[in-house]
Amino acid sequence: MKTIFLTRRERFNAAHRMFRPEWDDAKNLEIFGKCSNPNWHGHNYTLFVTVKGELNPETGYVVNLKTLSKLINEVIIDKLDHKNINLEVDFMKGKIASSESIAISIWEQLEPHIKMMGIELHSIKLEETENNTIEYFG
Amino acid sequence: MKTIFLTRRERFNAAHRMFRPEWDDAKNLEIFGKCSNPNWHGHNYTLFVTVKGELNPETGYVVNLKTLSKLINEVIIDKLDHKNINLEVDFMKGKIASSESIAISIWEQLEPHIKMMGIELHSIKLEETENNTIEYFG
Amino acid sequence: MKTIFLTRRERFNAAHRMFRPEWDDAKNLEIFGKCSNPNWHGHNYTLFVTVKGELNPETGYVVNLKTLSKLINEVIIDKLDHKNINLEVDFMKGKIASSESIAISIWEQLEPHIKMMGIELHSIKLEETENNTIEYFG
Amino acid sequence: MKTIFLTRRERFNAAHRMFRPEWDDAKNLEIFGKCSNPNWHGHNYTLFVTVKGELNPETGYVVNLKTLSKLINEVIIDKLDHKNINLEVDFMKGKIASSESIAISIWEQLEPHIKMMGIELHSIKLEETENNTIEYFG
Amino acid sequence: MKTIFLTRRERFNAAHRMFRPEWDDAKNLEIFGKCSNPNWHGHNYTLFVTVKGELNPETGYVVNLKTLSKLINEVIIDKLDHKNINLEVDFMKGKIASSESIAISIWEQLEPHIKMMGIELHSIKLEETENNTIEYFG
Amino acid sequence: MKTIFLTRRERFNAAHRMFRPEWDDAKNLEIFGKCSNPNWHGHNYTLFVTVKGELNPETGYVVNLKTLSKLINEVIIDKLDHKNINLEVDFMKGKIASSESIAISIWEQLEPHIKMMGIELHSIKLEETENNTIEYFG
Numbered sequence: 090m091k092t093i094f095l096t097r098r099e100r101f102n103a104a105h106r107m108f109r110p111e112w113d114d115a116k117n118l119e120i121f122g123k124c125s126n127p128n129w130h131g132h133n134y135t136l137f138v139t140v141k142g143e144l145n146p147e148t149g150y151v152v153n154l155k156t157l158s159k160l161i162n163e164v165i166i167d168k169l170d171h172k173n174i175n176l177e178v179d180f181m182k183g184k185i186a187s188s189e190s191i192a193i194s195i196w197e198q199l200e201p202h203i204k205m206m207g208i209e210l211h212s213i214k215l216e217e218t219e220n221n222t223i224e225y226f227g
Numbered sequence: 228m229k230t231i232f233l234t235r236r237e238r239f240n241a242a243h244r245m246f247r248p249e250w251d252d253a254k255n256l257e258i259f260g261k262c263s264n265p266n267w268h269g270h271n272y273t274l275f276v277t278v279k280g281e282l283n284p285e286t287g288y289v290v291n292l293k294t295l296s297k298l299i300n301e302v303i304i305d306k307l308d309h310k311n312i313n314l315e316v317d318f319m320k321g322k323i324a325s326s327e328s329i330a331i332s333i334w335e336q337l338e339p340h341i342k343m344m345g346i347e348l349h350s351i352k353l354e355e356t357e358n359n360t361i362e363y364f365g
Numbered sequence: 366m367k368t369i370f371l372t373r374r375e376r377f378n379a380a381h382r383m384f385r386p387e388w389d390d391a392k393n394l395e396i397f398g399k400c401s402n403p404n405w406h407g408h409n410y411t412l413f414v415t416v417k418g419e420l421n422p423e424t425g426y427v428v429n430l431k432t433l434s435k436l437i438n439e440v441i442i443d444k445l446d447h448k449n450i451n452l453e454v455d456f457m458k459g460k461i462a463s464s465e466s467i468a469i470s471i472w473e474q475l476e477p478h479i480k481m482m483g484i485e486l487h488s489i490k491l492e493e494t495e496n497n498t499i500e501y502f503g
Numbered sequence: 504m505k506t507i508f509l510t511r512r513e514r515f516n517a518a519h520r521m522f523r524p525e526w527d528d529a530k531n532l533e534i535f536g537k538c539s540n541p542n543w544h545g546h547n548y549t550l551f552v553t554v555k556g557e558l559n560p561e562t563g564y565v566v567n568l569k570t571l572s573k574l575i576n577e578v579i580i581d582k583l584d585h586k587n588i589n590l591e592v593d594f595m596k597g598k599i600a601s602s603e604s605i606a607i608s609i610w611e612q613l614e615p616h617i618k619m620m621g622i623e624l625h626s627i628k629l630e631e632t633e634n635n636t637i638e639y640f641g
Numbered sequence: 642m643k644t645i646f647l648t649r650r651e652r653f654n655a656a657h658r659m660f661r662p663e664w665d666d667a668k669n670l671e672i673f674g675k676c677s678n679p680n681w682h683g684h685n686y687t688l689f690v691t692v693k694g695e696l697n698p699e700t701g702y703v704v705n706l707k708t709l710s711k712l713i714n715e716v717i718i719d720k721l722d723h724k725n726i727n728l729e730v731d732f733m734k735g736k737i738a739s740s741e742s743i744a745i746s747i748w749e750q751l752e753p754h755i756k757m758m759g760i761e762l763h764s765i766k767l768e769e770t771e772n773n774t775i776e777y778f779g
Numbered sequence: 780m781k782t783i784f785l786t787r788r789e790r791f792n793a794a795h796r797m798f799r800p801e802w803d804d805a806k807n808l809e810i811f812g813k814c815s816n817p818n819w820h821g822h823n824y825t826l827f828v829t830v831k832g833e834l835n836p837e838t839g840y841v842v843n844l845k846t847l848s849k850l851i852n853e854v855i856i857d858k859l860d861h862k863n864i865n866l867e868v869d870f871m872k873g874k875i876a877s878s879e880s881i882a883i884s885i886w887e888q889l890e891p892h893i894k895m896m897g898i899e900l901h902s903i904k905l906e907e908t909e910n911n912t913i914e915y916f917g
Binding site: 463465500 | 837845848
């Protein structure tokens with residue numbers, strides 16, 4: 090049995106801010122710096138979803154990447170792209186909008202769907218800027 | 228005399244939305260699509276400032292790139308980075324926050340400073356996403 | 366009046382070979398080297414379409430980039446992507462399938478459509494590999 | 504003992520198509536979509552070969568990267584570059600020309616040679632497009 | 642408990658040469674090729690520091706990336722950037738200036754500081770050129 | 780007649796320092812900062828050579844890119860790669876080793892050779908780091 094890892098890259102552009110509602114602006118500024126700007130800022134996020142599974146010898150695929158891309162877009166990208174992550178994303182409600190927290194939430198949203206395809210979710214990697222990247226393995 | 232073109236790359240992360248205040252949300256949505264989201268979205272903008280000038284044979288420079296970078300940061304980046312372009316940027320007040328309009332405004336802000344350095348501003352290039360880039364030559 | 370240059374990036378994956386039908390394989394091999402392989406080879410082509418026009422002060426746009434992207438996809442990408450450039454692309458019939466020739470043909474296909482949008486086509490840039498790029502200005 | 508991982512990047516441009524010879528064109532189209540085009544399409548493939556081994560304290564190397572690159576070129580790149588993967592590559596005969604299958608075959612070709620250098624093959628990563636990447640760990 | 646991996650990218654430009662002082666130039670040339678040039682050559686090195694730790698539910702962070710970046714700059718980048726690695730870097734004294742050896746030394750310098758932040762150093766990745774990358778996991 | 784612009788990318792890794800021999804180290808440090816380090820530093824330089832010419836309808840080429848690449852390597856890259864630009868490069872003798880000056884010198888070296896190929900040299904672009912790029916048009 091040959092185990093293959095596939096990575097699909099998708100992108101979304103969104104606004105967010107770092108803050109805790111129970112802290113005042115001064116405390117949020119102290120902890121989060123300019124990322125706590127009450128008027129928001131934003132990013133071009135790049136998402137890398139890595140799945141793993143056995144090679145299907147009949148198709149040469151583990152999973153059809155178009156199917157995987159469609160799933161990621163329906164379950165994740167459509168909810169995040171051109172949105173305010175703090176205000177508008179159902180699976181981020183009540184959470185801090187850090188990349189770390191977004192990556193974990195993306196894992197939790199995607200994982201049951203990936204499992205239903207008969208493969209495994211291996212990692213969620215989220216690039217916030219060219220210098221800062223988060224990876225979560227469940 | 229040898230004319231040299233220098234390009235300095237800088238980056239800023241900001242929130243914005245596309246809309247005209249005299250239009251209602253429906254009209255804004257019709258013209259601007261999801262870019263008009265009233266809750267904002269955002270980007271990692273990449274800015275390329277190109278200047279031109281004669282080579283100084285004594286230093287081998289046209290202008291010291293550290294001086295140029297410091298200027299761009301003070302006049303442009305510090306005002307845009309981690310900001311809401313519609314609400315918080317003085318030189319964007321009353322303008323539509325399109326990349327086209329931002330590029331023109333960056334030109335207008337930078338150009339007098341560049342001239343005072345004895346060189347010429349050649350172009351402002353603004354990359355909004357890996358697929359969409361604006362360039363303005365004054 | 367403010368003239369703005371917009372560049373839209375699109376991609377296509379295609380097979381091709383370099384050869385002249387009136388030359389035999391030996392002559393084609395001598396002139397074109399391994400690019401003349403009768404069994405084809407292929408590339409991920411990256412296409413940069415640059416248009417120019419005046420800023421519309423009402424929308425902050427020169428042209429809606431989604432409209433431009435849709436046009437490029439319908440007129441160019443759909444005909445080239447996952448195709449054999451020598452055998453299957455109507456606007457390449459009877460032409461050598463070099464990147465130079467493809468870039469010129471893309472210009473000829475796109476230019477009347479761009480003009481009808483009230484803007485001007487400025488350049489067609491075609492990246493064949495990370496080391497080789499062609500640009501055509503009409 | 505210090506274990507080091509080295510990754511060497513190499514590139515090849517090739518034509519391929521996805522299909523099973525025992526299926527007709529309609530079935531191939533249903534399963535593989537436009538990737539089954541009988542006239543072929545192609546890619547710029549980027550190959551990342553990662554090896555691991557102990558640091559040689561005398562040379563500061565695990566293995567000379569030029570030797571490793573020469574090996575990858577002789578055993579892999581020369582057979583794939585500017586070729587038709589379905590028709591012309593000995594180690595792909597009778598296999599489906601998916602990136603998954605190519606990555607496994609590259610592993611099988613390279614692994615004995617890497618072992619003879621006294622180091623270990625760790626992974627074969629194959630980037631088919633900027634959005635789709637396969638990795639195989641043996 | 643959610644374990645997160647964070648990667649911070651930093652860059653430095655430095656000169657180096659590959660050689661063993663107890664070997665003569667001919668022997669150094671034989672083993673190290675043009676990398677042994679007695680007059681030095683240099684690189685733009687890209688450094689990726691990956692740390693891992695538990696998500697702090699209060700801040701949404703594992704560690705503040707600005708703090709991490711400041712540490713990497715003080716302990717590593719300031720000592721390497723615009724320096725001669727063979728002659729001027731205290732933690733490289735008496736070692737061969739290979740990327741393998743630099744990566745191990747960066748690990749040894751950073752690891753105690755990372756531990757004091759209550760997180761773990763996971764890997765040091767050093768990209769010497771676009772084709773050659775070293776990774777060390779301690 | 781169709782005018783085509785071709786750009787060939789090549790790379791070299793070299794050591795250099797910024798200084799004027801008639802200035803002392805203090806003056807060099809004041810003007811050039813850490814770039815004046817007497818022990819050298821270095822870069823991965825990326826060179827983009829753009830030529831222009833008429834499409835040859837028989838070959839579909841303006842010039843064979845392999846011939847162009849071979850020329851750039853013989854006349855430029857072999858003299859700069861893994862070298863000390865201040866000490867070892869004949870066409871840089873007596874000049875300041877700034878990217879501006881290197882770009883002009885590369886133009887002067889290449890231009891007669893390009894002319895002999897029946898085409899024109901259009902520009903020399905030299906990327907010193909991801910943030911700093913020089914372009915010279917003769």
